[in-house]
Amino acid sequence: MAVPFLDLSRQYAYLKDELDAAAVRVLSHGQFILGPEVAQLEKEVAALCGVKHALGVASGTDALLLALRAAGVAAGDEVITTDFSFFSTAGVVARLGARPVFVDIEVDSYNLDPTLIEASITPRTKAIMPVHLFGQVADMDAVMEIARRHHLTVIEDAAQAIGAGYKDRRAGAIGDLGCFSFYPTKNLGAAGDAGMITTDSDELYDLCRILRVHGAEPKYYHRVVGYNSRLDTMQAALLLVKLPYLEEWSRKRIEHARVYDEAFAGLSGPRTPVVKDYSTFHIYNQYTIAVPAREELRAALQTAGIGSDIYYPVAFHRQECFQSLGYGVDDFPVAVKASGEVLALPIYPELTAGEQQAVINAVTKFVA
Numbered sequence: 114m115a116v117p118f119l120d121l122s123r124q125y126a127y128l129k130d131e132l133d134a135a136a137v138r139v140l141s142h143g144q145f146i147l148g149p150e151v152a153q154l155e156k157e158v159a160a161l162c163g164v165k166h167a168l169g170v171a172s173g174t175d176a177l178l179l180a181l182r183a184a185g186v187a188a189g190d191e192v193i194t195t196d197f198s199f200f201s202t203a204g205v206v207a208r209l210g211a212r213p214v215f216v217d218i219e220v221d222s223y224n225l226d227p228t229l230i231e232a233s234i235t236p237r238t239k240a241i242m243p244v245h246l247f248g249q250v251a252d253m254d255a256v257m258e259i260a261r262r263h264h265l266t267v268i269e270d271a272a273q274a275i276g277a278g279y280k281d282r283r284a285g286a287i288g289d290l291g292c293f294s295f296y297p298t299k300n301l302g303a304a305g306d307a308g309m310i311t312t313d314s315d316e317l318y319d320l321c322r323i324l325r326v327h328g329a330e331p332k333y334y335h336r337v338v339g340y341n342s343r344l345d346t347m348q349a350a351l352l353l354v355k356l357p358y359l360e361e362w363s364r365k366r367i368e369h370a371r372v373y374d375e376a377f378a379g380l381s382g383p384r385t386p387v388v389k390d391y392s393t394f395h396i397y398n399q400y401t402i403a404v405p406a407r408e409e410l411r412a413a414l415q416t417a418g419i420g421s422d423i424y425y426p427v428a429f430h431r432q433e434c435f436q437s438l439g440y441g442v443d444d445f446p447v448a449v450k451a452s453g454e455v456l457a458l459p460i461y462p463e464l465t466a467g468e469q470q471a472v473i474n475a476v477t478k479f480v481a
């Protein structure tokens with residue numbers, strides 16, 4: 114049985130009438146830029162995360178960029194982040210002329226190892242940017258304790274973690290700012306690019322709100338040089354339709370993860386994802402296993418018609434564009450090992466029991 118790695122058409126089929134109606138409503142009222150659906154989505158995401166403010170922006174990448182700007186990060190500053198994430202996390206720091214300072218990850222969670230942060234702090238450090246990779250929140254109490262002691266701003270890259278739980282809080286409500294992506298493959302996905310910034314701070318919210326519209330307040334009077342980074346009304350309208358289903362979809366992902374965990378528990382081969390004790394709601398944007406013979410397993414799955422993907426094949430310090438930072442290829446050995454072994458399996462809510470069994474059979478056959 115062929116099993117696609119991801120199939121967004123199933124979600125559209127499920128919600129077609131509601132989504133079509135929402136799109137038509139926006140086309141009819143014509144308020145395409147910062148229309149009423151944007152404010153409504155901001156309100157609902159703020160409530161979901163348990164924060165005072167949420168601000169819709171053009172993408173998850175822009176959410177990070179505006180958050181860094183609001184935190185005052187500028188040329189010559191340093192931002193401490195993980196060596197193992199999607200490119201945006203480090204790219205936005207470099208785009209501001211600041212230096213991304215990488216730390217290695219925990220072997221079990223793939224999230225940045227907070228015990229390595231303090232040794233990387235210098236007088237130029239402005240912020241710490243933990244990533245909640247694959248939908249599991251990083252060890253935030255440890256991060257926040259260090260940040261408070263050194264007066265650093267914490268920006269959560271929660272792009273993969275909307276609704277994820279850390280103890281009794283949600284992703285995006287722990288640091289000074291939280292950044293979300295509604296890229297179509299995220300747990301809550303738009304029909305294009307979209308993102309959101311969350312914060313409890315009135316001051317940081319105001320800064321982000323102004324940066325979103327070219328730094329202007331009022332219109333045509335520019336306090337700072339900002340960006341054109343609004344969340345489209347059309348995207349907000351579609352996301353409003355999907356938001357009420359998010360929790361149920363994330364629970365389905367958790368159930369799929371449990372089935373995989375059980376099926377792979379007896380095997381000596383794949384290392385399955387570890388849920389940390391503080392991680393009260395791991396939303397599995399990805400279900401990532403680790404196998405030394407990753408390329409061979411991936412080829413075997415492909416032969417069986419089963420989709421898989423690699424998040425991420427290259428650690429940041431080994432990327433060509435970051436060679437000027439001066440890291441050695443053998444720095445950050447845990448991230449390097451992960452980049453050579455990780456493989457993500459299909460985990461979308463609409464995955465059927467039969468399809469999941471086909472994935473399990475193919476993995477088991479390879480490992481046996």
Ligand SMILES: *Cc1c(COP(=O)(O)O)cnc(C)c1O
Pocket residue numbers: 172173174175198199201202244270272273293294295296306307308
């Ligand atoms: C998806 C993602 C981003 C970027 O979001 P876009 O909406 O694609 O710009 C940033 N960080 C992480 C960890 C992501 O997974």
